[in-house]
Amino acid sequence: MDNHTFNQIKPYGPVSVGLNSLGVVCVGAVIATALSALDMNIVNGALLQMAMEFRNSEHIGWTITAYMIAMTTATPLYGKLSDIYGCRRAFAASFALFLTASIICSLAMSEAQIILARALQGLGGSGLLILSQIVIADLAPPRERGKYQGILVCVFMVSSAAGPTVGAFLTTHLSWQWIFYANLPLGTLSLALILSGLRFSARRLGQRVDIAGASLFSAASTILLLLLANIGSIVAWTSPITVAIAGIVAVIGMLFLLQQSYAAYPMFDLRLFRLRAFSVAVTVTGVTTFSMLGALVFLPRYFEIALVQDPHQVEIMLMQQAAAMAIGAIASGYLSSRFGLFKPFVLLGILLEAAALISLSIIVAIQANGAAFSSALICLGLGMGMVAPCMTVVVQNSVGDGNIGMGTATISYIRSLAGSVGATLAGGMMVAWLTQDFATIGLTMNASAMIVANVEQIKELPPQIQAVVLDAYRVALAVGLSVGGFLTMAASMLLLMLPDDRQAISRDTAASKS
Secondary structure (H helix, E strand, O other), rough: OHHHHHHOOOOOOOOOOOOOHEEEEEEHHHHHHHHHHHHHHHHHHHHHHHHHHOOOOOOOHHHHHHHHHHHHHHHHHHHHHHHHOOHHHHHHHHHHHHHHHHHHHHHHOOHHHHHHHHHHHHHHHHHHHHHHHHHHHOOOOHHHHHHHHHHHHHHHHHHHHHHHHHHHHHHHHHOOHHHHHHHHHHHHHHHHHHHOOOOOOOOOOOOOOOHHHHHHHHHHHHHHHHHHHHEEEEEEEHHHHHHHHHHHHHEEEEEEEHHHHHHOOOOOOOHHHOHHHHHHHHHHHHHHHHHHHHHHOHHHHHHHHHHHHHHHHHHHHHHHHHHHHHHHHHHHHHHHHHHOOHHHHHHHHHHHHHHHHHHHHHHHHHHHOOOHHHHHHHHHHHHHHHHHHHHHHHHHHOOOOHHHHHHHHHHHHHHHHHEEEEHHHHHHHHHHHHHHHHHHOOOOOHHHHHHHHOOHHHHOOHHHHHHHHHHHHHHHHHHHHHHHHHHHHHHHHHHOOOOHHHHHHHHHHHHOOO
16 A cells, blocks of 8 residues: 555544534443443353253353454454444444344354354444444544543443343343343444434545455454463363464464555554554553453452452452442543643553552462452552553554544454453463472372362362462462563553653654655
């Protein structure tokens, strides 16, 4: 793609709305975000009833995995579609998929049907989530984007945390089908609000969908996410199947990058990585998310095993972190818009994250009580909340109006992928630690089985084996938290390369077009 074409990447007929229209669209986007986030894990509270009804429920957990894989893979596709066709059309398509899939889910008669329907629902839910962030950037001035993105992050955190509770409530008092029925009136209301506040925008002349690029990307992403979801449980880390699948992903990924470098209208404009603000924001987001989820993935189970907490107590502790993240997102979003600065709030948030992770590693090592954990988790939540909306706005302000969709989708996809990779590698480290400890005392138990075993199964083990498992969890968790903390600290050093203000970001954008 030549420089002339690159310079034409601007939306035709830019959207201009009044304050009232922006407010209407924002309410619709908040509902859309809540629906997408709720449906990520709302079925958690209904899995038992589904299993009893379908009888053959060996793979019922895939109702969650299928949604998440489809949602992650589709994110960049919606970003590109919004850049070409506008958010109005993209929103209509995503709502059509989401609501249709919700109906199919409610009518499912078997395990296979509900899993396939949930994958389709994930394709729609991806659009609801990412387009809500994109439409705010389309409508709000650059300085005001922070406070709106902060609201969306807050809603996302509260909704995703409340998902299992809402699912259990609806399942207990009505039936599991109602977790899907509820999407219909709320989704219709959200779509009506968004469409009423958005004007039609003309298709970007000369642009078309990169079918080849989208196909290669979707294939590589889906295969990789399926591997990450099954490695250590269904397939072993060092098995020939794992190596072969990883090789296939690498080959498809290289073909995708090669195709993108020659495509007339690529799905990903690789030249966006020339923008310092964009590349720094995406890199920092990837590193911090990888560190965070990799370090925290086994923390809830540690609470149950080591601190002898029941699931309700664990949920309360994690809700404290979610609430702190929501507060941090609202505060940093508002303050960044108020002062027109993003870098200070991102830096403060990352330093809070690093301090919290290192504190958690010490707390685990010395076997402190739940109060110490709560304080560190609240600090961690505040830091995470401060970073997320500001990083999104930094990317949106750096890429120019014509690439807001792709830029927003890229950082969202990297965030999801880095979290999956971090959690998977943490599982591999835990397996390695357990295997070594079992070998030390002469046991031949399957370490991978201990990772996926539920807490009750672990408590039924002989005391000697319980002690080994608990010690492995403690050591692996403490090391993982320490590594996560130091990686996050290193990410804060990268953040120093971020331009200091929006003028610097604008200069970055202008330089990329010259």
